[in-house]
Amino acid sequence: MIVRKLQDIRKSDMNVKSDQWESARLLLKDDDMGFSFHVTTMYAGEEIRMHYQNHQEAVLILKGTGTLEDLGSGITHPLKAGVMYALNDHDRHVVRPETDILCACVFNPPVTGREVHDENGAYPVEADLIRVDATVT
Amino acid sequence: MIVRKLQDIRKSDMNVKSDQWESARLLLKDDDMGFSFHVTTMYAGEEIRMHYQNHQEAVLILKGTGTLEDLGSGITHPLKAGVMYALNDHDRHVVRPETDILCACVFNPPVTGREVHDENGAYPVEADLIRVDATVT
Numbered sequence: 001m002i003v004r005k006l007q008d009i010r011k012s013d014m015n016v017k018s019d020q021w022e023s024a025r026l027l028l029k030d031d032d033m034g035f036s037f038h039v040t041t042m043y044a045g046e047e048i049r050m051h052y053q054n055h056q057e058a059v060l061i062l063k064g065t066g067t068l069e070d071l072g073s074g075i076t077h078p079l080k081a082g083v084m085y086a087l088n089d090h091d092r093h094v095v096r097p098e099t100d101i102l103c104a105c106v107f108n109p110p111v112t113g114r115e116v117h118d119e120n121g122a123y124p125v126e127a128d129l130i131r132v133d134a135t136v137t
Numbered sequence: 138m139i140v141r142k143l144q145d146i147r148k149s150d151m152n153v154k155s156d157q158w159e160s161a162r163l164l165l166k167d168d169d170m171g172f173s174f175h176v177t178t179m180y181a182g183e184e185i186r187m188h189y190q191n192h193q194e195a196v197l198i199l200k201g202t203g204t205l206e207d208l209g210s211g212i213t214h215p216l217k218a219g220v221m222y223a224l225n226d227h228d229r230h231v232v233r234p235e236t237d238i239l240c241a242c243v244f245n246p247p248v249t250g251r252e253v254h255d256e257n258g259a260y261p262v263e264a265d266l267i268r269v270d271a272t273v274t
Contacts, residue, residue, distance in 0.1 A: 001209070002225055058164055058174050085140045088168060
C-alpha cells in the first residue's frame, strides 16, 4: 500500500511547474499502477493548448471555472467542479481557465514525472529528463 | 473526447449504491481508457472492509475524515482531503469514515460498472450483472 499526502508532494520533486500550470504527481510510472494520478492547477487567464499524442487522459474538475475547446469538433465546453473530460482519441484541445482550475488527472500510459509538454503540447513516451520549466505551447 | 457531468452521472445507471457507499462511475471499461474513474462517497459510521483481488486502485480523498487500516501491516492512516492511497498489492484494508468521505478513485483494470463487491470485498474481473445493492462485507 502506498499512502501519500498532497501537501508533501507539493514540496517534493514530484511537483512540476510551468508558466501555465503546476502538477503534483501522486502516482507515477515507477509505482506500477498502470496509470499516473496527478492533482493539477491550471492558472487563471492562461490559454493552454494541448495534444497528447502518446497518452490518454481523464480530467475531473475539482474547483474553478473556465472553458475547454475541442479543436477537432470545434465545440467549447464550460468547465466547473464536477465536469469530467476524457481525451480518448488524442484530442487536440485548449483550456482557458477563468479562475485557477484545480483538477484530478489520470494518464494512461503513466507518465514518468520527468517529461514535460513538448513543442506540440504532447508528453513524449518514456522521456528522460527534459526541462521541468517548459511552457505548454 | 468524452465530456460528462457528475450531476448527470448521479442520476444515471452509472451511479451504483450499496448500504455503505455509493459510486458515480465517470468512465468505465467500455470507454476504452484503460482505467475506470469514479467519484465515490463512503458513508459516515460504516466499517468498509475491502480486498480487491483482481484490481489495483488509487483513491484521493476530496472531502471528509476517517481512517484507513492496512490489514497487512496493521498500520492505520488518518484520512482527510489531500490524502491519496494506492492499493498496489491487492492490499486487504478497512475504511472507517467518521464523516461521509468523498473521493476520486481510479481502477486498473477498469471496472465494467456491472460488478459489485463479492463476499470477499473484491470486484470480480469481467463480471456480468450481479447485484447493485450488495453490501461490502
